[in-house]
Amino acid sequence: MANAMTIRPRRPMGFWIAKGAQYGILILFAVFVLMPFMWVVFTALKSNLEIAQEPLGLPPNWRFENLAQAWNQGKFSRYFVNSVIVTVPIVMLVVSLSCLAGYALARLRMPGRMLIFYFFLVGLMVPFTAIMIPLFYILRDIGVLGTYWAMILPQTAISLPFGIFFMRAFFSGLPYDLTDAAKIDGCNDFGVFRRVMLPLAGPAIAALIVFNFMGSWNAFLLPLIYLQSDKLRPVMTGMMFFTTRWGPDYSMSMAGTLIVMAPIMAVYLVFQRQFIQGLTAGAVRG
Amino acid sequence: MFESIRQFFADRKLRDYATAYAFVIPALAMYVIFVVYPFFYTIYLSLTKWDGAKPVKEFVGLLNYQQLVADSRLWSALSHNFIWIVLGTVAPVAIGLFLGVLLWRGVRGMVFFRTVYFLPVVLAPVAVGIIWKWMYNPQFGPINSTLRAVGLDVLAKGWLGDPYLALPAIILAGVWGYFGFCFVVIMAGLQNIDMEQIDAALVDGANGAQRLWYVIIPGLRHVLTMITTFTLILGVNVFDIIWITTRGGPGRATHVIATYTYNTAFRESYVGYGSALAIVMGLVSLVVSFIFISIRERGGD
Structure with a gap:
């Protein structure tokens, strides 16, 4: 140890003060982020009496049975299944339709190509609120209100402008030699797309999947309006109804919140890089 | 054929x-x-009067829009959006920039800090709202409990029940949920800054603040415009976190245009008037996007 110290060049005092301040600030913000999570966990694992007596500290008895109770009483298994049932088709539809349209708008020749592209771009500026009211009556009139389609169809449609914008930008950046070579080898346009372009688009598609998965998994206003039946409710609106119903039962509400948060956080901690890339995809590339 | x-x-x-x-x-x-x-x-x-159930939608022309202009609830909602946009943009961008510069040259534990700061970003706004509703709970919430524990009982209050504090309190929750996004994007932007420029500035004797203002911020121009556009659009559209925490209350102290529109069209069933509000909201986001696109085009090289 002593040797290592002497080999290193001596740093002036100011350096260590600056270093300490730097770490102090970084840690302060980390604490600011982590404290609320910590209290969710603590509160979820206490009884209500323990919350009243000791609201801040560690749970005196770690009551993991609270989670099981919240899971059963909150019908969370149904909410999770519902979320999966709506999210999977939304992500598949958005990604496949965006790849097709984005590719054509980037690489294929057709009259009115830029016009169609700008037509989609306008959709980036239309907030969901501006279309949510008539959509309710449209979905009712075509008979999908009361089914999962009442979320799948509109959520897919409002996600398309960004998806197309994103995939078009990606496909525009690929070199032309590739397509020319494949065409000489006798590929048609769809063959070029499927065999040459799509395999190259892996990272972009992964980012788009994460982005849309999070978008529809976390969506709140849309299912609040179109999936009102408790049988169809996804996790986010389900959690709201659960915490409202159990309002003053703090331990149950926090147990429910923890159940909803934990899986997404676990997935994030494993696939961190993909999450960060996917969620910042729109901003970093711009 | x-x-x-x-x-x-x-x-x-x-x-x-x-x-x-x-x-x-x-x-x-x-x-x-x-x-x-x-x-x-x-x-x-928006040109009709309709309750969503009657077979006939009564055409009323611009009547709804005439009412809008005189509707103090609309103006108060828009002012809350404005406050949300200003605070909800400045705070996370400033924090993100600050932390980004601190971590720029790499410190030990870099990955840890990035992971932690980005953690709330993966949460749904609904979850952020529920977590902070508990934080602000007047009886046993951690904030009031901490204040009481350190003897500052006078400062303990019903944060979300106070018409002056409710909106800033929700915005703080929003900043908690969002600054990590700004941080990560700014970090990505910092990687593209030319180190030679920084060294040149150092040789010229520029101090930290000068380097930040004359070299780093101009270098991040595109990234900052991009983030600002994002936060602006979020500020215009904010709904989830407010609906979860206060539903626009107390009184109308935290209503924003989206909660007001939703409430009018779906809970009070004034579909025509709600649609007029929705159009106002569409126009606001159109104007905001347009301003930012033109700034970006002008600033782009």
Whole structure:
């Protein structure tokens, strides 16, 4: 140890003060982020009496049975299944339709190509609120209100402008030699797309999947309006109804919140890089 | 007839066009049916008086818009959006920039800090709202409990029940949920800054603040515009976190345009008037996006 110290060049005092301040600030913000999570966990694992007596500290008895109770009483298994049932088709539809349209708008020749592209771009500026009211009556009139389609169809449609914008930008950046070579080898346009372009688009598609998965998994206003039946409710609106119903039962509400948060956080901690890339995809590339 | 179709496909150029359109049409159809058509339908509904149930939508022309202008609830909601936009943009961008510069040259534990700061970003706004509703709980919430534990009982209050504190309190929750996003994007932008410029500034004797102002911020111009656009759009559209924490209350102290529109159209069933509010909201985001696109085009090199 002593040797290592002497080999290193001596740093002036100011350096260590600056270093300490730097770490102090970084840690302060980390604490600011982590404290609320910590209290969710603590509160979820206490009884209500323990919350009243000791609201801040560690749970005196770690009551993991609270989670099981919240899971059963909150019908969370149904909410999770519902979320999966709506999210999977939304992500598949958005990604496949965006790849097709984005590719054509980037690489294929057709009259009115830029016009169609700008037509989609306008959709980036239309907030969901501006279309949510008539959509309710449209979905009712075509008979999908009361089914999962009442979320799948509109959520897919409002996600398309960004998806197309994103995939078009990606496909525009690929070199032309590739397509020319494949065409000489006798590929048609769809063959070029499927065999040459799509395999190259892996990272972009992964980012788009994460982005849309999070978008529809976390969506709140849309299912609040179109999936009102408790049988169809996804996790986010389900959690709201659960915490409202159990309002003053703090331990149950926090147990429910923890159940909803934990899986997404676990997935994030494993696939961190993909999450960060996917969620910042729109901003970093711009 | 068949002959003309065969001719059509025999023409290579036309066949290519047909393929290209076939790629676009599924997306276009979804987009037209579920985005474009409803948008025009909203405009139509905004010219009517309708409760959502009656078979007849009574056409009233611009009456709803005349009411809007005099509607103090709309103006107060818009002012809350404005406050949200200003605080909700400045705070996370400033924090993100600050932390980004601190971590720029790499410190031990870099990955840890990034992971932690980005953690709330993966949460749904609904979850952020529920977590902070508990934080602000007047009785046993951690904030009041901490204040009481350190003897500052006077400062303990019903944060979300106070008309002056509720909006800033929710914005703080929003900043908690969002600054990590700004941080990560700014970090990505910092990687592209030319180190030689920083060294040159150092040689010229620029101090930290000068380096930040004259070298780092101009270098991040594109990134900062991008983030600001994002936060602006979020500020115009904010709904989830407010609906979860206060539903616009106490009184109307935290209503924003989206909660007001939702409440009017779906809970009070003034569909016509709600649609007029929705159009106002559409116009606001259009103007905001437009301003930012033009700033970006002008600033771009």
